[in-house]
Amino acid sequence: MSCVIEVRELVTRFGDNLVHDGVSLCVGRGEIYGLMGGSGSGKSTLLRTIIGLLRPQGGAIRVLGLDPWHLDHRQADWLRRHWGVLFQSGALYSSLTVAQNIGLPLREYTRLPPDLIEEIVHMKIRMVGLPERAAGLHPAQLSGGMVKRAALARALALDPQLLFLDEPTSGLDPVGAEAFDRLIRQLRDSLGLTVMMVTHDLDSIFTIVDRFAVLGDRKVVAEGTLDEVMATPHPVIQQFFHGERGRLRAAGRRHGQ
Amino acid sequence: METFHAEHGQPATLRLERPAEGVLRLVAGGNWRAESLDAVARLLNRSIRAWRNLRVEWDFSGIEAIDPAGMMLYRHSQRRLQARGCRVEVIAANDAWRTMHDLLDPWTPSEVGTGRPTWHRLLTPLAALGRSTVNGWRDLVAFLAFLGESTLVFLRGLAHPLRFRWDSLTRVIEDAGLRALPIITLTAFLIGVVIAYQGAVQLRRFGANLFIVDMIGISVTRELAPLITAIVVAGRTGSAFTAELGVMKITEEIDAMRVMGFDPMHFLVVPRILALMIALPLLIFFADLVGIFGGMVVAHLHLGLSWSEFLHRLQSAVAVRHFWIGIFKGPFFAWLIAMVGCFRGLQVARNTESIGRYTTISVVNSIFLVIACDALFSVILTELDL
Numbered sequence A: 001m002s003c004v005i006e007v008r009e010l011v012t013r014f015g016d017n018l019v020h021d022g023v024s025l026c027v028g029r030g031e032i033y034g035l036m037g038g039s040g041s042g043k044s045t046l047l048r049t050i051i052g053l054l055r056p057q058g059g060a061i062r063v064l065g066l067d068p069w070h071l072d073h074r075q076a077d078w079l080r081r082h083w084g085v086l087f088q089s090g091a092l093y094s095s096l097t098v099a100q101n102i103g104l105p106l107r108e109y110t111r112l113p114p115d116l117i118e119e120i121v122h123m124k125i126r127m128v129g130l131p132e133r134a135a136g137l138h139p140a141q142l143s144g145g146m147v148k149r150a151a152l153a154r155a156l157a158l159d160p161q162l163l164f165l166d167e168p169t170s171g172l173d174p175v176g177a178e179a180f181d182r183l184i185r186q187l188r189d190s191l192g193l194t195v196m197m198v199t200h201d202l203d204s205i206f207t208i209v210d211r212f213a214v215l216g217d218r219k220v221v222a223e224g225t226l227d228e229v230m231a232t233p234h235p236v237i238q239q240f241f242h243g244e245r246g247r248l249r250a251a252g253r254r255h256g257q
Numbered sequence B: 001m002e003t004f005h006a007e008h009g010q011p012a013t014l015r016l017e018r019p020a021e022g023v024l025r026l027v028a029g030g031n032w033r034a035e036s037l038d039a040v041a042r043l044l045n046r047s048i049r050a051w052r053n054l055r056v057e058w059d060f061s062g063i064e065a066i067d068p069a070g071m072m073l074y075r076h077s078q079r080r081l082q083a084r085g086c087r088v089e090v091i092a093a094n095d096a097w098r099t100m101h102d103l104l105d106p107w108t109p110s111e112v113g114t115g116r117p118t119w120h121r122l123l124t125p126l127a128a129l130g131r132s133t134v135n136g137w138r139d140l141v142a143f144l145a146f147l148g149e150s151t152l153v154f155l156r157g158l159a160h161p162l163r164f165r166w167d168s169l170t171r172v173i174e175d176a177g178l179r180a181l182p183i184i185t186l187t188a189f190l191i192g193v194v195i196a197y198q199g200a201v202q203l204r205r206f207g208a209n210l211f212i213v214d215m216i217g218i219s220v221t222r223e224l225a226p227l228i229t230a231i232v233v234a235g236r237t238g239s240a241f242t243a244e245l246g247v248m249k250i251t252e253e254i255d256a257m258r259v260m261g262f263d264p265m266h267f268l269v270v271p272r273i274l275a276l277m278i279a280l281p282l283l284i285f286f287a288d289l290v291g292i293f294g295g296m297v298v299a300h301l302h303l304g305l306s307w308s309e310f311l312h313r314l315q316s317a318v319a320v321r322h323f324w325i326g327i328f329k330g331p332f333f334a335w336l337i338a339m340v341g342c343f344r345g346l347q348v349a350r351n352t353e354s355i356g357r358y359t360t361i362s363v364v365n366s367i368f369l370v371i372a373c374d375a376l377f378s379v380i381l382t383e384l385d386l
Helices: A043-050 A073-081 A098-109 A114-127 A132-136 A144-155 A174-191 A202-207 A226-230 A235-242 A244-256 B038-050 B068-083 B095-107 B118-122 B124-159 B166-176 B178-205 B209-250 B253-259 B264-303 B307-317 B320-347 B352-383
Strands: A003-014 A017-028 A032-036 A058-063 A083-086 A162-166 A194-198 A211-216 A219-224 B013-020 B023-032 B055-066 B087-093
Touching: A003 A043, A003 A194, A017 A043, A017 A058, A017 A194, A017 A211, A017 A219, A032 A043, A032 A174, A032 A202, A043 A058, A043 A162, A043 A194, A073 A098, A083 A144, A098 A114, A098 A132, A098 A144, A114 A132, A114 A144, A114 B068, A114 B095, A144 A162, A144 A174, A162 A174, A174 A194, A174 A202, A202 A244, A211 A226, A211 A235, A219 A226, A219 A235, A226 A235, A235 A244, B013 B038, B023 B068, B038 B068, B055 B068, B055 B095, B068 B087, B068 B095, B087 B095, B118 B124, B124 B264, B124 B320, B166 B178, B166 B209, B166 B264, B178 B209, B178 B264, B209 B253, B209 B264, B209 B307, B209 B320, B209 B352, B253 B264, B264 B307, B264 B320, B320 B352
Parallel strands: A032 A194, A032 A211, A083 A162, A162 A194, B023 B055, B055 B087
Antiparallel strands: A003 A017, A003 A058, A211 A219, B013 B023
16 A cells, blocks of 8 residues: 555654654555554654654654655655645634635735635635634634534645644534534545544544544554454553443444444 | 645636637636645736626536535636626536535525725724723723722721731842842943933033033932932833732632632732832932942043042032932822723733733833823922922
8 A cells, every 4th residue: 555644664753752662654545544642642742743743763754755854945845735734723823813824825926816716715714614604713612523524624725634633623513513524524535635644532433534543552552443453462552442432432433333 | 645745736727718709718727725825816806897797617527636615616707707797607617626615505605795995994983082091991990999909908008917917028128129220220320320420511612521510419319319229120020010910810720819809909009019119219229329429430530529529529519408309200100000000900801911901001101100190299299499
């Protein structure tokens, strides 16, 4: 399988604190790939290394065939237009309205006429399920769920092939979280996106993720589909999926089938 | 998989054909993707203006790829053409185009509001004027309420001196007073030097060298030291108050205090106001010393006045009331600066941008109020012959 994102033997360290020691994984085209692990297991750190915010101490990363740490100017430009990142808290620019936030990448990276950009922005707003009136609001005036949707619309502004999501459903109520999961799958199916998401929402893992990796002990302790991972005897996996919440979810899943 | 090296394919292209009178055929080709649309978008933007009442036929069978931005360009052009009386038709399209078209259909607005009319835009300055007037009025009302509340809390606190936050009082005095000494030293010394230098040139012409002492002694103690110190403190401490309280507002610390029954007025505002009212007169006293010393240095070097002559003259020429008037202004200036700083800090809304805005407003307001208050003092004290 050719990998859209490939990480090999990655080593990350903060001072004396070794976060990753030989992490390897591969995300295939069109997959929704989950990164899972307890708090402090380095999920978000791994994501930040892959998108080029945090320099790793060793190993190799390839995203869409490029190494995000060794790019010339044109390649960096190209890469940033072809991935979208949804940060955990949305990270919308608070001085801009929702419409300006979404339109910003289009205005900066293309020379499309302004009224066309405005139309694209409105299409994106509908696409992520925001009401039309949200366009003129500032981020401080939005609810948590709306912030996530607006941030997703901004991540999708340039029609990327690759979407990074950092805990997309955290802070949403179960109904909102489920709707957001559904939206992500729908967008993947229709736009052919590849999605990499950091999550510890078991519901997301059970419902929309195709394959995922579980981080623990500074390594990937298991990688694969849900059944493959569940079959791994590693204690971290046991804790996750055979604790009370995991058992409930797994029972529900068997019941559903 | 699309990767960087494979990607430098064809940018989007558009060929115009005129197969018959009144018929325009647009043959699309290349990559209709966001990153390669610029040329075609500009071509369409320019050309559509000249087309009217035509039959426009799109041919999308030759495109290599299309993404949502490409589809939106088509949609956008179609709408503009229709508005100009053209009939638009897609005569050929490949699967990629059709898939994208159907995919975006539910999300594409059939009609987009065409901006606001011109008269509306012309009225914007008037609307802004009205809004800022109303906001100014509301600010004033809120400030008066704040003033009343903080005074009440202060008076109630007097009844229970043990419950007063002595630790935050001393911390603010240290921050606003002690740590401000270096910058106050520098500014006050330079002010003294500048005044003496300018005065020396004029006075020497009249041979009135000795009167430099009167000039420095009165102007520094009565006006310059209080004013300069207050302005430095407004920039240094007033802004810090606004930013501190603003951040606490954003991180919901203020809300947490309220629900736990800790009145922010009592815990945050009153100690700051009181602390600054104590610290500023002390700073003014210090600025008096340094400012006069600055003047003394210039008088010595430039006018040849000896140190002892200067001090002797200072004692006899400068009435002590000038000094007291300067010190007396301190608590008033401090009260204004701290009030405005805390008031603006508590006004910060729940976004990061507003911290910067309110900090700026706070400094501008307090400097203005300090100068206005100083002017008021000048008038009143002169009328009273002090």
